[in-house]
Each structure stands twice: as structure tokens, then as C-alpha cells.
Amino acid sequence: MSSEILINVTPQETRVAVVDNGVLQEVYIERDKRRGIVGNIYKGRVSRVLPGMQAAFIDMGLARTGFLHRNDLTDPDSDEAPDNTSNLTRTPAIEHLLNEGDEVLVQVLKDPIGSKGARLTTRLAIPSRYLVLIPDCPPSIGISQRIEDETERERLRGLVYQYQSGVIPIAVGDHDNLGIQPRLPPVDVLNNGGFIVRTAAEGVNDDKIRKDIDFLCRLWHSIQGRIDSITAPGTIYEDLPLFMRTLRDLVDTETEKVRIDSRESYDRLADFARRFIPEFVDRIELYTGEHPILDLYSVEDEIQKSLGRRVELKSGGHLYIDQTEAMTTIDINTGAFVGHRNLEETIFKTNLEATHAIARQLRLRNLGGIIIVDFIDMQDTEHQRQVLRTLDKHLERDHSKVAISEVTSLGLVQITRKRTRESLEHVLCEPCPTCHGRGSVKTAESVCYEIFREILREVRQFDAKKLLVIASQPVVDMLLDDESTSVAELEAFIGRSITFQVETLYDQEQYDIVLL
Structure with missing residues (x-):
């Protein structure tokens, strides 16, 4: 199956479309005012500890506090591996590990969704193209389950172990982008950190794996340098922008082209590819067509259909x-x-x-x-x-x-x-202001009967000579047509006249009864 990635970049937002055999499969949208924060690392401050939920709220300097559960909190005295789940019956409770006002280094697992704040963890994970570095944990090597060939799994495990254990020294390459200082000495990860080999590493040669380890180690060295200099709450590390994460996370051997419609972003993307994925440089194209890039393969139409x-x-x-x-x-x-x-x-x-x-x-x-x-x-x-x-x-x-x-x-x-x-x-999208997110509105008939009940309630409490009903066009039309007999009977029953007025700004459920 051949795939193509289309990237639309504007000052307000970036949109990425993954197309397989001409059919849209995935859409990623990142807006400048609401950038995703998954993968970002913050120095936070504990604002509240909830023993009953075994969780804490962490102030990271954002609009909402983040949520840190005990299972996502590393016990500083524990030697557990990062993928082990804490057993609350055997490990200290969260109130014994955190207190209000404590500073804690956290990474975002999930973006804020709806009214919920970001989901956090203290088990940091630094991703690159082929590997993920897990700092501050016992030495370990994990292999993606999607790499099924056992020989390849053993090759990758042995290769990472050689570099991790120092059998083959980690070379210092010229990876000076992303704010990482060039020519830093290699970091010793033997006693302090593990690796997870990603699916993209399958079939990749030794040199590329070495460069990825080198890049991750020095990136973590740079992050460590910022930890002491940043005051909580503050940002320690921000993940790459969407169009660059696309190249890191979504491009694989089946990707034939990556098209992008911004010259500036194209230059940055091509430079990123030359440094880390040189075999994909020729697949990156600057789109200069007359039609918008997401009109290719009817992507815009498919996005609209996906909202139905x-x-x-x-x-x-x-x-x-x-x-x-x-x-x-x-x-x-x-x-x-x-x-x-x-x-x-x-x-x-x-x-x-x-x-x-x-x-x-x-x-x-x-x-x-x-x-x-x-x-x-x-x-x-x-x-x-x-x-x-x-x-x-x-x-x-x-x-x-x-x-x-x-x-x-x-x-x-x-x-x-x-x-x-x-x-x-x-x-x-946002909830419909007319139905308030219910997905339906009362029928004009239902609103008419509701008006009749409200009129009876009003005349029993207040003395008025006549009444004016202000409602939407469909409701007034039904009151004067299909329900005209009911209106006449109601007037006779209450002994007062009822007049009607259309308000074009009212939705179908909205009405007012004015006593005159």
C-alpha cells in the first residue's frame, strides 16, 4: 500500500493529511493558539494532593492544572522499570510521596480534553525517529511489538545494548538543531536510562541507530541543563511542531511523498530530513499547484463528511x-x-x-x-x-x-x-447553541403546547387584560394555522385576548409571554 502525506501550513494552523491509495486515512490539526502539548516536559508545582483518588493536581503554568495519578508517579526509592504499574498495596501512597508546594518534573501524556486537564507522568520518555530514551530508570531495552521478525528483534536489541553498555562508544555527531548545543560530550546511559526501539527502526542500519542514540543522549543532556535554571512552574522542553513530528512519527517505507505548501516550513523539513532521515529527502516536495493542497484527493470534502x-x-x-x-x-x-x-x-x-x-x-x-x-x-x-x-x-x-x-x-x-x-x-466544532449539544430541538407543536401551559400559569398569578406571545416564525405560523382552534378555545377559557409577534432572532424553542 502506497501512502502520501499532505501538509498545509498557515500562520494560524497546520493541517496534515495521510492518504493511502488516494483515500484519506488520518487528519492532524494543530492551531497556533492551542498547540498540542503531548510530550512536553514541565517543572510543575503540586497545587493539591487527593489521597482519596491517589492523585495530585500539578500547576505547570498553563490555563488548567494537570492530573498526575499515583500509577504515573515514580517512587524515588524504587528500582521499578518504567513500564511496570505501581501496586498501591505494596508501594507508598501518593500523600507520602508528594506534598502541596513540592516541585516535580512531569511530562504530558494526554492533551487537555473537554473540561479535563492534561494527564501527566513523572516517567519521562524522549522520542526520536527510531528510538525512545527513558531516562532515570534502570537500564532496559524494549522492542516494538510490531517488529515481529525474531531475528530482527535480536539484532536491534543487541545493537542498542552494545552502545548502551559502552562496548561501542557513542560518537558525537553534528546535531546542533532543536536548541541542542553542538559538540557536547556523550552521556553515559549505562547506569541511568533505558531505550525502546520503535517500529521505524526495523531494517535500519547500525550507523543510523548510533546517530539516534547520540542525538537522544545529548538532547537529554540539554534538558538536564535547563531543569535547574527554570523556576516552577515553567517549561523545560517542548516537542517538535506538527509538520516536523509528521516526518519523525508518520513517515515509513510505504510513504512515497511528503508534500508541503509553505516554503519556510519546507526548508526546515528538508533540513531535518538531511540530518536524521537522509533517505527521505528526495520524497519531500514543495507544493506550488494552483489549487489548495488539501483539495488533492478531495481531502477537504472528506474532512467535512467526517463530521457527519x-x-x-x-x-x-x-x-x-x-x-x-x-x-x-x-x-x-x-x-x-x-x-x-x-x-x-x-x-x-x-x-x-x-x-x-x-x-x-x-x-x-x-x-x-x-x-x-x-x-x-x-x-x-x-x-x-x-x-x-x-x-x-x-x-x-x-x-x-x-x-x-x-x-x-x-x-x-x-x-x-x-x-x-x-x-x-x-x-x-462546538456544541450547537440552538440545541445546546443535545442534537435535537423541540418541535414547533411541542413549543405551542408549552406556551399554552405557560399562559395558564401566568393568568392565574397576574392580572392582565391581554397577552402578547413573542416566538420564532415556525411556532407563530403553527399557532395561527394548525393550532388556531386551540388558541380560540384558550382565549375563551381565560377571558383574555392573545396576540402573536414573530422574532426572527429567536430559535425554535425560545419564546416570551408579555402581559399587557
Whole structure:
């Protein structure tokens, strides 16, 4: 599968589109006023400790405090590896480790989402193209699970161990960008730090791995130099901007082109590639076409479609995707697809087609947390297994961690997908001011009957000769037409006249009753 990455850079925002075989798969948006902070490192100050939640709120100098759970807090007296989860029955409680006013070095795991502040950890991780450095932990080497070839895993593990243990000295290269001072002495990581080998390292030669280790060690050396000089709360390290993270994290051997429409950003991206990924330099292009770059492959249209509830399938079936605070639900329907053989076969083919669309929509919309999929009921257990296997296969390309459950007794499939940033809908949209986020409004008929009840309530409390009802055009039209008989009966019952006035600025649920 060939892929292409399109990068649109403006002074206000950067948008990145990942396109596979001409079909949009992922969208990343970073706005200048609300830049993502995942990966940033801060010197924070403990503002509050919550023993009942085994958590603390950390002031990092941002608009909202961050949330640090005990499981994400390293015990300074513990030798645990960074990927071990603390057992609260065996390790000190958070109130024994942190006090209000303490300074703590934290890294952002998740961006602030909705009303929640950023999720934090004290287990720092510094990523590069091929490796992730885990400083301040016992020496360890982890290998990405997506590297399946055991021979390659052993090669990479042995290679990193050689540099980590000092068997082969870490050379000092000329990586003087990103604010890192050039020609710093290599950092000894044997007794202080571990590495995780990323998927992108598969098949990479020894020299590139060495340069990556060199870069990470000196980057951490630079970060250490800032820790003592920064006063809490303050920023120690900021991750790369989106268009450069794209080259670091998203480009792989299947990426044919990276097109970018900003000359300045293109120069920075090409320079970054020359230093760290020289084999990809020729794949970076400056886009100078007449049409906007995201009009290629109808990316703009696909982004608009991804904000809707309904997703059409080629067969004629469709999905309904509803995103709520607690979870996301996906419902599959056969729609216009009637099949060719029998009902069970029609259902099976629709569900199989839906698995591809679901995997794509999860990536495109960046849906995280709990996702409940209501597949069309299948009686054949083999069909159920095939649908789950196909869904799992389509989700293999997802950059986020995904887990799938078996089909429940109700025919539902539960998916959990790690959420690190806001969904596309939350980035681009806000709750509707008319329905206040409910997704629906009262009918004009319902508002009419509500007005009748309010009129009765008003005349029982106040003495007025007549009443004026101010409402939206649809409501007034219904009161004067379909409900005219009801209005006449109400006037006779209360012994007062009722007049109506249209207010064009009112939404359908809004009205006022004026006593005259």
C-alpha cells in the first residue's frame, strides 16, 4: 500500500493529511493558539494532593492544572522499570510521596480534553525517529511489538545494548538543531536510562541507530541543563511542531511523498530530513499547484463528511456514528444493500465491509476511549469470527493502541482505543447553541403546547387584560394555522385576548409571554 502525506501550513494552523491509495486515512490539526502539548516536559508545582483518588493536581503554568495519578508517579526509592504499574498495596501512597508546594518534573501524556486537564507522568520518555530514551530508570531495552521478525528483534536489541553498555562508544555527531548545543560530550546511559526501539527502526542500519542514540543522549543532556535554571512552574522542553513530528512519527517505507505548501516550513523539513532521515529527502516536495493542497484527493470534502453521523458503504449499507462524553457508538445497517443469495450472506458481507470503514473512521475522526460497535446480528459463529479477524487486521495500521473484545451476548463488540488528543469533531466544532449539544430541538407543536401551559400559569398569578406571545416564525405560523382552534378555545377559557409577534432572532424553542 502506497501512502502520501499532505501538509498545509498557515500562520494560524497546520493541517496534515495521510492518504493511502488516494483515500484519506488520518487528519492532524494543530492551531497556533492551542498547540498540542503531548510530550512536553514541565517543572510543575503540586497545587493539591487527593489521597482519596491517589492523585495530585500539578500547576505547570498553563490555563488548567494537570492530573498526575499515583500509577504515573515514580517512587524515588524504587528500582521499578518504567513500564511496570505501581501496586498501591505494596508501594507508598501518593500523600507520602508528594506534598502541596513540592516541585516535580512531569511530562504530558494526554492533551487537555473537554473540561479535563492534561494527564501527566513523572516517567519521562524522549522520542526520536527510531528510538525512545527513558531516562532515570534502570537500564532496559524494549522492542516494538510490531517488529515481529525474531531475528530482527535480536539484532536491534543487541545493537542498542552494545552502545548502551559502552562496548561501542557513542560518537558525537553534528546535531546542533532543536536548541541542542553542538559538540557536547556523550552521556553515559549505562547506569541511568533505558531505550525502546520503535517500529521505524526495523531494517535500519547500525550507523543510523548510533546517530539516534547520540542525538537522544545529548538532547537529554540539554534538558538536564535547563531543569535547574527554570523556576516552577515553567517549561523545560517542548516537542517538535506538527509538520516536523509528521516526518519523525508518520513517515515509513510505504510513504512515497511528503508534500508541503509553505516554503519556510519546507526548508526546515528538508533540513531535518538531511540530518536524521537522509533517505527521505528526495520524497519531500514543495507544493506550488494552483489549487489548495488539501483539495488533492478531495481531502477537504472528506474532512467535512467526517463530521457527519452517517457514513455510506459502497454496497449501499451505512454506519451511524454517535460520539458522547462516555463513549462512541457505531451502528451498522444494510440500507439499500439486498444481497444476492440469502439474508445471512447479506448481513455477513455488510458487516465485513463495515469493518474497513470502522477502522478508517476511528483514525480519521481520532475517536478514543470506549467504542461500542453494533454489528448486524449474525447467527453463524464462523461469520462472527471472520468479522472480528477482519476488523483486527484493518486496525493493525492504527498508530494508537487498540484492543477488541469478543462478540457479547447482545451482539456488540467493544473496542478500546488510546486517546491522547481531542477528536476531530472536538477540534473543529462546538456544541450547537440552538440545541445546546443535545442534537435535537423541540418541535414547533411541542413549543405551542408549552406556551399554552405557560399562559395558564401566568393568568392565574397576574392580572392582565391581554397577552402578547413573542416566538420564532415556525411556532407563530403553527399557532395561527394548525393550532388556531386551540388558541380560540384558550382565549375563551381565560377571558383574555392573545396576540402573536414573530422574532426572527429567536430559535425554535425560545419564546416570551408579555402581559399587557
